Amino acid sequence: MEKRAIKKSSLSISENGIEEKKSTRRLEVLKTYKIYIGGQFPRTESGRYYVAKNADGKQLANVCLSSRKDFRDAVVAARGAFGGWSGRAAFNRGQILYRMAEMLEGRKAQFIEELTQQDSTKGKAEKEVNLAIDRLIYYAGWCDKFQQVFSAVNPVATSHFNFSVPEPTGVVSIIAPQNDSLLGLVSVIAPVIAGGNTCVLLASESKPLCAVTFAEVINSSDMPGGVVNILTGKVSELAPWFVDHMDVNATIYCENDSSVQKMMQEKSALNVKRIIFYNSVKWDTEKGQSPYFIMDTQEIKTTWHPIENIAGSGAGY
Amino acid sequence: MAVTKKKSVKKNNTIKLKFDTSWLYAPAPESKSAATIKPQYDLFINGEWQKPSGGKYFDTINPANEEKLSEVADANEADVNKAVTAARNAYEKVWKKMPAKERAKYIFRIARMVQERARELAIIESLDGGKPIRESRDFDVPTAANHFFYYAGWADKLEYAFPNRTAASVGVAGQIIPWNFPLLMAAWKIAPALATGNTVVLKPAETTPLTALKLAEIIQESGLPEGVVNIVTGAGATGAAIVNHPDINKIAFTGSTEVGKIIQRSIAGTNKKVTLELGGKAANIIFEDAPLDQAVEGVINGIYFNQGHVCCAGSRLYVQESVSKQVIRKLKDRIESLIVGDPLDKNTDIGAINSKQQLETIRKYVKIGKEEGAEMYESSCSLPGRGFWCRPTLFTNVAQSARIAQEEIFGPVLAILTFRTDDEVIEKANNSPYGLSAGVWTDKGSKIFNMTKRMRAGVIWANTFNKFDPTSPFGGYKESGFGREGGLHGLLPYVKLIN
Numbered sequence: 113m114e115k116r117a118i119k120k121s122s123l124s125i126s127e128n129g130i131e132e133k134k135s136t137r138r139l140e141v142l143k144t145y146k147i148y149i150g151g152q153f154p155r156t157e158s159g160r161y162y163v164a165k166n167a168d169g170k171q172l173a174n175v176c177l178s179s180r181k182d183f184r185d186a187v188v189a190a191r192g193a194f195g196g197w198s199g200r201a202a203f204n205r206g207q208i209l210y211r212m213a214e215m216l217e218g219r220k221a222q223f224i225e226e227l228t229q230q231d232s233t234k235g236k237a238e239k240e241v242n243l244a245i246d247r248l249i250y251y252a253g254w255c256d257k258f259q260q261v262f263s264a265v266n267p268v269a270t271s272h273f274n275f276s277v278p279e280p281t282g283v284v285s286i287i288a289p290q291n292d293s294l295l296g297l298v299s300v301i302a303p304v305i306a307g308g309n310t311c312v313l314l315a316s317e318s319k320p321l322c323a324v325t326f327a328e329v330i331n332s333s334d335m336p337g338g339v340v341n342i343l344t345g346k347v348s349e350l351a352p353w354f355v356d357h358m359d360v361n362a363t364i365y366c367e368n369d370s371s372v373q374k375m376m377q378e379k380s381a382l383n384v385k386r387i388i389f390y391n392s393v394k395w396d397t398e399k400g401q402s403p404y405f406i407m408d409t410q411e412i413k414t415t416w417h418p419i420e421n422i423a424g425s426g427a428g429y
Numbered sequence: 430m431a432v433t434k435k436k437s438v439k440k441n442n443t444i445k446l447k448f449d450t451s452w453l454y455a456p457a458p459e460s461k462s463a464a465t466i467k468p469q470y471d472l473f474i475n476g477e478w479q480k481p482s483g484g485k486y487f488d489t490i491n492p493a494n495e496e497k498l499s500e501v502a503d504a505n506e507a508d509v510n511k512a513v514t515a516a517r518n519a520y521e522k523v524w525k526k527m528p529a530k531e532r533a534k535y536i537f538r539i540a541r542m543v544q545e546r547a548r549e550l551a552i553i554e555s556l557d558g559g560k561p562i563r564e565s566r567d568f569d570v571p572t573a574a575n576h577f578f579y580y581a582g583w584a585d586k587l588e589y590a591f592p593n594r595t596a597a598s599v600g601v602a603g604q605i606i607p608w609n610f611p612l613l614m615a616a617w618k619i620a621p622a623l624a625t626g627n628t629v630v631l632k633p634a635e636t637t638p639l640t641a642l643k644l645a646e647i648i649q650e651s652g653l654p655e656g657v658v659n660i661v662t663g664a665g666a667t668g669a670a671i672v673n674h675p676d677i678n679k680i681a682f683t684g685s686t687e688v689g690k691i692i693q694r695s696i697a698g699t700n701k702k703v704t705l706e707l708g709g710k711a712a713n714i715i716f717e718d719a720p721l722d723q724a725v726e727g728v729i730n731g732i733y734f735n736q737g738h739v740c741c742a743g744s745r746l747y748v749q750e751s752v753s754k755q756v757i758r759k760l761k762d763r764i765e766s767l768i769v770g771d772p773l774d775k776n777t778d779i780g781a782i783n784s785k786q787q788l789e790t791i792r793k794y795v796k797i798g799k800e801e802g803a804e805m806y807e808s809s810c811s812l813p814g815r816g817f818w819c820r821p822t823l824f825t826n827v828a829q830s831a832r833i834a835q836e837e838i839f840g841p842v843l844a845i846l847t848f849r850t851d852d853e854v855i856e857k858a859n860n861s862p863y864g865l866s867a868g869v870w871t872d873k874g875s876k877i878f879n880m881t882k883r884m885r886a887g888v889i890w891a892n893t894f895n896k897f898d899p900t901s902p903f904g905g906y907k908e909s910g911f912g913r914e915g916g917l918h919g920l921l922p923y924v925k926l927i928n
Contacts, residue, residue, distance in 0.1 A: 261592060264917050268898035269575070276902045276918060282885075361907070370698065377697030381690040383862065384705065384908045404594070404926065411911075412918045414902050415881045417891045 145173045145320065147182060147344055148327035150189030151337015157181050162346070164320055167231045175320050178345035180353045183285075183312060186341035187359055190283045190310040193338030198280045198308035206255035209306060211333040213248035216241070219329060223294055226321040230293060243396060244298040250401050251302035258307070258403040262410070271419045278410035280308035281386060282361035285354040287347055289366040292395045293319035297326060299395045300364055303405035305339055309362075312341045314354065320344040347372075355379045355387070362386035362409050366393070454768065457775040459562045464552040466639060470501045472508055472662065473645035475515035476655025482507045487664075489638055492559035493772050493781040493816040501638045504661035509630065509670035512659035516601045516628040517676055519656030524628050525598060527654075529585035535653050536581035536623050542647045543574040543616075550640055554612055555772040557639040559781030559817070560735050562773050572897060573616035576915075579899035580620035583920060587625065590917055596924035598626030599702055600678035603671040606641075607684045608634035608783050609738040609839075615641045617914045618681050619658060625923040627679065628657045632671055635664040636784045669695070677701060679923065683740075686837075686863070686908050704912025704922040706740070706904055708837040709865030712858035713743030713894060714848075714880065717751045719870035723892070725759045728843070731868060731894035733767060733779055733821050737841040738787070740909075741866035743894055745834055746845045747854050753847045757825055760843075764808045764821040771813070779841060782817040791819050791840030798824045798833040803844070829857055837863070851879065859885050864906030868894045887913070 145164075146153040160177035176182075197205070216223070220241050227237035259278055266274045284304050289296030293316040304311050315323030327342045343350070347367075355363045355376045360383075365376055368391040380387045388408045393400055469486060471478040481502035488497045504512070524532070543550065547570045554565035587596040602622045606614035611633055622629050633641035645660045661667060668688075672680055672695050682692050683706035696703055713731050715724045731743025748756045772780035782788040799805055803824040812818040823843040827834050834844045848854040858867060867886040871877055881889040887905045890896060897903065902918035904910060912922040 264902075266898065266900040266902070266916050268896075268901055270896060270898065272893065272896060272898075274898065274901050276916060281906075374698030378694050381693035381697075384686070384689065384693065384707065384910060386911055399928075402593075411887060411906050412902050412904070412913050413881075413887055413889065413906075414916075415889045415891065416893055416896050416901070417877070418893050 143173070145175045145324045145344070147176045147178055148324070148331070148340070148342040149182065149186045150192070150341065151331065153327070153331075156345075157185070164318070166229060172229055172321060175324075175344045178314075178343040178350065180350070182343055183350060183353050184357070186312040186343060187283060187285075187357055189338035189341055190312050191359055193336055194280075194282060194310045196336055197305070197310055197339045200308075202256035202259065202308075205306060205308065206252045208333055208335050209248055209252035209255060209302065212329055212335065213245050213252060215329045215333050216245050216248065216326075219325070220245075222325060223322055226325060227294060230319040230321060240292065240295045240396070244295045247295065247298050247401055248302055251306040251406070254403055254406060255306045258406045261403060262407055266414070273417050273419050274414065276412050276414040278307070278407065279413050281409045281411055282309060283359060284309045284311045284362045284364060284409050285357065285360045286311055286313040286364040287351060287354060287366060288313055288315055288323065289390075289395060290316045290318065290347075294322040294326065295400075296366065296395045297323055299400050300366060300390070301340055304364070304409050307406045307410050309409050310339045312343065312354070312360075314347065314350055315342060315344045317345070317347050351376070352379065355385060356382065358383050360385060362388060364388045364390065364409075366390045368392070454776040456771070458771060459552055459555070459566075459773045459775060461552060461556070461773070464549045464556070466499050466553060466556075468499055470499060470638070470642045470662070472502045472504050472512070473642065473649070473658075473660040474508070474512045475659065476649060479508075479511070481505065487635065489557060489636065491556050491816075492636075492783055493813070495815055498556060499639065501642065501662040504632075504663040504667045504670075506670045508661055509667060509674060512630045512661050513601060513603075513674050513676050515656035515659055516630050519654055520598075520601055520628040523654045524657050525626055529587070529626070532623065532626065533581045533584035535651060536577055536584065536620060538651045539647060539653070540574050540577035540581060542651055543570065543577060543644070546643070546647065547571065547574065550612055550643055552773070553639050553643060555780065558608060558611055558637045559772050559783050561777040561780045563775055563777065564735060569610055569613045572899070573613045576613070576616040576899040577620045580624040583621075584624040584626075587920065587924070590920050591924070591926055594926040594928065596625065596920070597927050599923060599925055600627060601676060602627045602629050602679040602681060602923065603674065603677040604629060604631040604681045605668045605671060605684065606631065606633055608637040609735060609740070611637040612640035612644060614683055615644055618683075621914070621919050622681070622923050623657065625920060627923055630659045630661060630671060630677070632661050632663060632667055635662070638662045672696065675699075679703070681912075681922065682706065686910075689910060702922065704904075704914070705910035706912070706914060707865075707908065707910035708863060709740045709742070709905065709909050710745055710835065710837050710861050710863045711741055711743045711866040711868065711886065712745045712747055712861070712884070713868035714747045714854055714858060714870065715749060715752065715756055716869070716871035716873075716876065717749040718872045719892075720872065721752060721756060721759065724870035725756060725763055727868065727870060727892070727894045728760060729763050729767070732843040733764070733841050734895050736779055736782055736819070738783055738839055739895065740837075741888060741895065742839075743866075743868050744838060744843060745858075746843055747848050747857060748845060750847045750849050757845060760823060760845075761806055764823065765810075767808060767810070767821050769808065769810045769812065769818065769820060779821060782819050782840065785817055787839065788817040788819060791838060791842060794833055794836070794838045794840070795822060795842060798827070798831070798842070798844070801828070801831045801833065803827045803831060803833065829860065835861065851876070855880070855883050859883075862908040865904075865909035866890065
């Protein structure tokens, strides 16, 4: 019953502007699409907006046109959350990612609705939401396993115990895929946070609705504020700041624009940022998920400690 | 109480060893006759020695006496182009197609030949770079040989290294290495590149080209197919020609963060893969419960190993306040007993500074340290009249914000700071744009793991320092670069993962 009710009401949102004719009973409450910084939903500090439209030019929502200052605030939030998130038990991170999948499953109808508003067909939208849920489950499972696959105990020739483990790079800025507005978003966020990083993400510019609604999913999944921060706005305006910032450790870019790629590589030298391009990844296939995506934002730490020489001290086995 | 009072003398926990008079070591110089250095070296391109097309040569000198050792070719863009073409041909026609187990055998052979000529290589390394023969003999050369040996074995086992992926070679690798561990860095670069099926154009540093050229002789002798490894000598312009060459697929650089950033900018807009092994300012942390004498030895090794010309040198010492006086006194006593002098003498602890330019950099920082208000202490040892020398030096009362605590000096200069709590020292240690290495000294296991986990650096030494092994990955966090060298993780920078 409840689901049906949601569906019904959301359907009338999709016909925004003609509610009067249809609903004489009550006025539809429209959602304000805001950004997500440090676990809160502020509007952009700039007070600016842009109108998200579908392919037919129909207005979908007034969306925050985030500024450089919003991005800086988000980086502060992400840096503040990094110690706690990376220090959490990997098992616990897995639980939270799993919780995100649960929340997404529960709000499936809303996402299908938003995707269809943004020019997807119903069948495609449903498939995309299902894949996004499954992708979260996939990475939830990796949270406490990829370390085992990519670690090593190194047989050094001296009398030392030596091991290498992956650790998160730090704060990652992400320009989300422009087309798969939900699946792409989930596919780039999940491996980054599964590995213990925190991130600031710029949503698809033309299809921002799902990103904001996904922030609500994150916000109700016991995810600490600041681990994921989501902005909406223009790639052309914000991309340089995403890669300029001295407290960002890595930047992910998912489009094939070679001039943006070159700009990013040049600016990355400012603080030896790690630059990761996902320009030919098909997110709706099996190739869109892998523990190697997690490893893209990991560092390898090697630790040494001396071993008392057992043979030398005369003890036998 | 009265009895003890009667007997009491001024308490001093450190027993000073007096080396100044009758305890002087007799000189034990290694003989130069075991090494052959030609008066002139050309470029090693396509398996043969080729004259530089510009006809120019530059001198390489012994920094311990400023005497010329040899002159080496200065490669220009045309020479680099020749080397890249040779490497490309070798890659497409020979190396890429060769069965991996055959590739492995060539690399094993090079490892063996480095071992065979170890003594000669060690002597030349010390002559050309100024490092003590004890270090080049016992560390640089054997570790270089072991590195070839280790990666040789990986060549036909790559399918086990990357689960669920196939590792394909990248193509031609351009490699630029520094002057602090000339042969070892060449091995670190060449061995994994060859094992993964790539071919190489390598440029040694302009002040220390000789062991790389000796390695070229070994490579020639080993019968490695021509063009698989090319070695071109020159300065920054030669390096830039490599970095900017359009037919190079991969750049591997070890050197300063400054140059690393230039390289990162230069390759923007290309598809070149890159690994950067850059500077560092390692925090070495002593807790009050540490075995202090061992810790002091570790700190000495951490900063004065190889004259402090080590990117992972423990150049920032954090001592817990309760033991700081004791540790500083022990350090001062210990640097007094370090033997500074002839790199070829087997007793020498600290050799010559690699170049005049580097000596000036170190002096500049010593001056800055004094001006910033820190207290300087240096060994009272005498220095040879000719050559480039620097006494082992330490600064106390250093502020966290001081330039000598923030910037890489790359010399035998230690900055000492103090702390009270774990959280405080973590905050201070991580307060650096660098993140290459770190050290911690304590007797408590749980504290070790707390510290090693929270320090943001690629290599952490607990109750030891400056240890290296071919099986052990090495590389930085943050502005100390990215990519790993050594171990299983050192393969990744030289492969493309395909399905």
